[in-house]
Amino acid sequence: MLALKNIHKSFNDHEILKGIDLKINKGDVVTIIGPSGTGKTTLLRCVNYLEKPDEGEIAFSDFQLNYQSVKRKDILRLRRRTAMVFQQYNLFKNKTAIENVMEAQIVVQKKSKKAAYEKSLEELNRVGLADKLDAYPSQLSGGQQQRVSIARALAMEPEIILFDEPTSALDPELVGEVLNVIDQIARSGVTILLVTHEMSFAQNISTKIVFMDQGKIVEEGPPSQIFNHSREKRTKEFLSHFNSNYTKITTAK
Amino acid sequence: MLALKNIHKSFNDHEILKGIDLKINKGDVVTIIGPSGTGKTTLLRCVNYLEKPDEGEIAFSDFQLNYQSVKRKDILRLRRRTAMVFQQYNLFKNKTAIENVMEAQIVVQKKSKKAAYEKSLEELNRVGLADKLDAYPSQLSGGQQQRVSIARALAMEPEIILFDEPTSALDPELVGEVLNVIDQIARSGVTILLVTHEMSFAQNISTKIVFMDQGKIVEEGPPSQIFNHSREKRTKEFLSHFNSNYTKITTAK
Amino acid sequence: MFESNIFFQDFSGILTVVPYTLGLALLILILGILIGGILTLIDQYKIPFLFQVAAVCLSFLRGTPLLVQLYLAYYGMPKLILFFAGLLNFKFDPNQFDPVITVIVSYSICFSAFQSEIIRGAFMSVSYGQIEAAHSLGFSSVQTLRRIVIPQAIIEALPNFLNSYLTIIKSLSLAFMVSVVDILAKAKLESALNFRYLESFAAAAAVYWLLCAMLTVVFRRYEQNIRKKA
């Protein structure tokens, strides 16, 4: 459904992405893992065109976009088919929870207010926030904000949702509630591309794990292969770091 | 060494602390656990007088302070014998790492610049930051900032250090470095009062665990008792939440 | 129509009062900041009674034209001093009272209202955690203010203080009413002798512009210097 071809990106003459190829099928849940500074965030941002790659192509089944000859219209079209959930939530501070979810439906999809309202209600219900419709972001806890931002993405009915470390800014007790929501979305058949440090979560939820290091994809495959029978030395080494003396335990409902 | 007697505190007619009694001996590492909103932070802040309790007493071996008849001088005296490490670090933004550690020694303890410098160097060494003396907080990672803030507290040679969720604002990968430093301090015989969600860490490090719920201490005792042979139903219930399907794993060096 | 040699003659004439104008404005700025700072503290800590009085004063000072305030001060101040001098039993001759003092006092008080707003905004930019950290280490309130809050707030306030400085420099042109000669007054005096108004006003504009450009560069450099550290 979505294919990235040979994506390159440099910052100040320093190459961060060194040719990434990745195929995602409809309904896939693809998780990217890898050490800090490897370019995971940068890759995700390129898919949404928040970062302009220097080279490469992105292809949907019916629509192609080459980064070298891109037009404003193409960018908008791309963004309307993808949705991003940010690590820092980035909810619109001047809008209530439901207004946050409605806004893009009205402005971008030109839906009527009523239709947008109903859709938003549905999505907020899905993430368990039907009782916080009129709260401003500053009145919501981190976990609640992250769930609103997921609802905002879902409401756009994108073909794929991009998550960048959706729980790393959360208090440990709030991590569970967000992971549960993502889990549930994944089960409902939405296509997901996800960056996370929650290894056991990745293991449980993903159909495919992608291990990145130094701007390249080192290895990809189903969770069982990557976590238990990794073929690459670098991957094994990375995963061994995740056996520490302090095991952190999170709540979940 | 430190005894809290019957501490009460309300916000807007809503009683948050409902009479807390707690004894801490020299060299103890006491960890407070409990659900969110229970008043753990409030209790810690009362010990440092950042929050003024409505009732109660705090007693050192040679010095008593009753919250109803407190004087400005007493507060300063109390604060000079305790030190707080904040969740959000709260390093002075306009000072370098070493200046952050020196500042209170010069201003509050009236030490000479030289003496303060040497002491600060020693403490920064202890937390493994001897190479970052002249960095401003904005140039340090979260874990490094938290370690500077620990050095700042240590340099005051307080009788007790208060930690409020010292790792919950950190990226998962940085948690380990801070936990290691606290572990090491605890082993060196400093008295510690700590609030944390890192259960396995609490279990490893503490001499005593205090479980709080709804503004009261429900149960206290050595880690083995609380975690494995808890006498109270509420404690067991709370700890059972920490067995989820998603186990979060953190790095440590 | 426009004689450039007269322009340059006026220009150099005006330059002679620039140091005086700058110095006077600086004095007013500093006094204004001190008074404004005190007003802000009274407001922030909600000191009873003083707090209400300060609010009324601030509203009046902000809300009425400087010209009117200057006029009221010109007549009121000597009388006020005379009254207190009488109480304290020392001699004061209101006829010897220098109008520059009137200008300094009335301008400082008037502009303190605007400085107070700036300082309030700057304090707002310092996060409360910084203050708690200082308190937890045993800093007294004054030590916290002096060593932690003010050094951080000043960075935010600096561009606004420059704005105020420029405003004061410009407003000093009103002080010519009570014989204090600033840049614009000097321009008027130049043209009074040669009747060349266009040239002298153009020269004044050039001087103002030059000053502003130079001050902006100096302030921006200083601001970058201290901002680097935060």
Place this chain on the structure above:
Amino acid sequence: MKMDFGYMIKILPGFISVLPLTLVVILCSGLFGFLLSVLVTGIRIKRVKIFSPLMELYISFTRSTPILLQMLLVYYGLPVVLSLIGININNWSGTLFAIATLVLHNGAFLSEILRPAYLAVDEGQKEAADSLGFTSFQKLTRIVFPQVLPVALPGLGNALIYLIQDTSILFIIGVVDIMGTANNLISNDFGSRQIDVFLTVALIYWAISYMADKFIKYFERKTARYHLENGLTR
């Protein structure tokens, strides 16, 4: 300083009668000045070629010269400049010239308030709008501007107070406003009751400024719910 309250009350109606004129000038120049400043700020932030440095020049000039000079420049200079390109504005009334001056003045002045406020809006907010497929214009009007407002409001409030006092430049070109009425009164009895007149003027300006402050505070309260604060006390 003896005050003659009877006289102050007697001259009040004269001031009230010019109040509508002053208010219209405040309203027009405030509104159009604000719109101009939005345009200027946009040019500077987008770094539009040629225009952006021109705007910097315009702002530095406006910031550095007294408004009296700007008034004279507009009143005498603008007709000369415009006549060069064939536009005749000599039949404009003085009020229009005063409004033009105040608009130009505020366009620069407010831009210095709006620009930092714009920069204070979190980059993430703009990215979120981008990622949802907003066009640049939608992003600006629906997301960025509502967030710039609370940050800029205290500065805008100060500017409004300055504007109210600056309307007295009307009198320089012979339009009788509040200050003009005052001057007429003073001149007509050769200044023997200047103090009473000025006290009345002070009260009237105070009243207008007080209302302006209330107006700004209303917006501050409206935006306060999503505006987190720091500060000395809590």
Place this chain on the structure above:
Amino acid sequence: TNNSSGASQPSSASSKSSSAKTVQVAVPTAEKPLSYSENGKLTGYEVEILRKVDAKLKDYSFNIQSVSSNAQQIGLDTGKYDLIAEGFFKNPVRAQKYLIPNENDGASLIKIYTNDANKSIASLSDLSGKRLTPVDANGGIFNILTAYNTQNPSKKIDIPTSDTGLSTADRLKEVASGKYDALILPSNLGEAQIIKQLNLKIHTSAPVKVIPTYFLLSKKDEQLKEAVDSALKQLKSDGTLSELSKKYYGEDVFQYKITN
């Protein structure tokens, strides 16, 4: 507030020829008795003379507007106005820059106002060493005193300056209170009235100077100047000007001999 826009109605339009040229005329806004508004109507010595002159000129039609005195002369320089009137003195620079009619439209009687302690002051040279109230930098007194100083270097007068802003009444009060020794001003600013009204102890000297005052015209219009001259001449000889002087100044300024 019809004077607010500055435009007053072209006077007695009926007597104008159809091709009458509009002359832009500027007078000060609030300078009683020269030019001021009363009940919303512009009036004053200069204004009334201008109206009389306007009535006499068939080929011109005056558009009289009021602006602040600073603005007046800049406006004449830039061509916004054709004629300005504010009791201007003649001097070489003005003579070179503007057209000045041959006929004066009035005269300024410079008098010295003193308090009891200084009532002996009767001439400019007596002012040397005295504390003079600040002189308006835009007015002719400043020039008279500077000229005096260059001619009498041995008996220089200390000349403080200020902007307009403090009224004549305020200045007279300051002299009466002893803050200053003397005030020197043209006598046509209402001094006599103020002194009487406020009951001030002030001594008024005889005129130390009698200076003719003129309209100033822009250089380009020689014809207008001649027309104005002939009109002024007629108005003088038929006594109109003396009458206006009595009405606005309380005395006929044309009775004094011009000093220079």
